[in-house]
Amino acid sequence: MLKVERLTKYFELNISRSMKVQPFNDISFEVEQGAFLGIAGPSGIGKSSILKCIYRTYIPTAGKVWYDSAKYGTIDLARASERQITHLRVREISYVSQFLKVIPRVSAEDVVAERLLPFGQSLEQARAEARQMLKRLNIPASLWEAYPATFSGGEQQRVNLARAFIVRPRLLILDEPTASLDNETKQHVLDLLNDMKRQGTTMIGVFHDWDVMGKVADRILDLRTVQMSAEYKQLAEAE
Numbered sequence: 001m002l003k004v005e006r007l008t009k010y011f012e013l014n015i016s017r018s019m020k021v022q023p024f025n026d027i028s029f030e031v032e033q034g035a036f037l038g039i040a041g042p043s044g045i046g047k048s049s050i051l052k053c054i055y056r057t058y059i060p061t062a063g064k065v066w067y068d069s070a071k072y073g074t075i076d077l078a079r080a081s082e083r084q085i086t087h088l089r090v091r092e093i094s095y096v097s098q099f100l101k102v103i104p105r106v107s108a109e110d111v112v113a114e115r116l117l118p119f120g121q122s123l124e125q126a127r128a129e130a131r132q133m134l135k136r137l138n139i140p141a142s143l144w145e146a147y148p149a150t151f152s153g154g155e156q157q158r159v160n161l162a163r164a165f166i167v168r169p170r171l172l173i174l175d176e177p178t179a180s181l182d183n184e185t186k187q188h189v190l191d192l193l194n195d196m197k198r199q200g201t202t203m204i205g206v207f208h209d210w211d212v213m214g215k216v217a218d219r220i221l222d223l224r225t226v227q228m229s230a231e232y233k234q235l236a237e238a239e
């Protein structure tokens with residue numbers, strides 16, 4: 001469903017073109033449909049950057065990101081057109097970070113409901129589903145019509161999760177989605193993730209909390225060992 005081949009990213013820093021930051025080099029892995037791959041490794045090793053290359057927030061410097069799309073068949077996300085990426089982000093691929101991009105003066109239920117409108121649902125149907133999802137994520141009914149700009153960090157994060165979950169994406173990318181949640185809400189999120197996995201959603205994610213990652217991931221890719229083996233391979237090739 002997702003096959004990452006020899007993915008490499010470096011950034012040229014604006015202050016000096018000759019200064020490059022290379023978070024990762026020559027990373028390959030695969031995720032089967034309905035499986036969850038967790039990505040682990042110390043701060044700064046490139047976990048978020050890999051997720052952003054898959055979602056195409058970043059354009060990879062080299063490598064392929066093969067994704068099995070419902071609309072386009074097997075497509076390299078690293079080279080897909082902007083139009084294709086926009087379609088995939090609306091219909092097939094959801095990304096959750098710990099931060100919500102708050103839209104001014106739009107209520108929590110509408111922020112979530114609007115994700116269903118491109119699928120042809122009426123506003124009333126979409127709002128009803130949005131309320132159910134907010135309820136499952138422990139957002140009290142008194143907040144459904146309020147503006148998320150005023151919500152706590154954990155509440156905003158749950159609105160973010162609701163926006164990603166409600167479209168039942170084929171591919172779900174999660175970057176520390178439970179960072180500011182209490183244990184009870186973490187459990188609700190885990191239950192939802194496991195439900196989505198059973199329904200066939202493929203997931204790739206970074207979790208600060210190993211306990212949470214262990215409960216949902218089928219496999220964990222530790223970037224320390226991958227990066228080491230890539231470097232080792234280079235050394236071996238040079239000899």
Ligand SMILES: Nc1ncnc2c1ncn2[C@@H]1O[C@H](COP(=O)(O)OP(=O)(O)OP(=O)(O)O)[C@@H](O)[C@H]1O
Nearest residue numbers: 011021022023041042043044045046047048049050
């Ligand atoms: N847009 C960017 N421009 C320049 N450097 C960047 C950019 N994004 C990431 N980096 C650098 O790439 C490296 C990897 O960052 P990344 O956020 O992917 O790491 P991480 O493993 O997710 O870290 P953390 O666990 O702390 O979130 C860091 O050195 C970071 O400064």
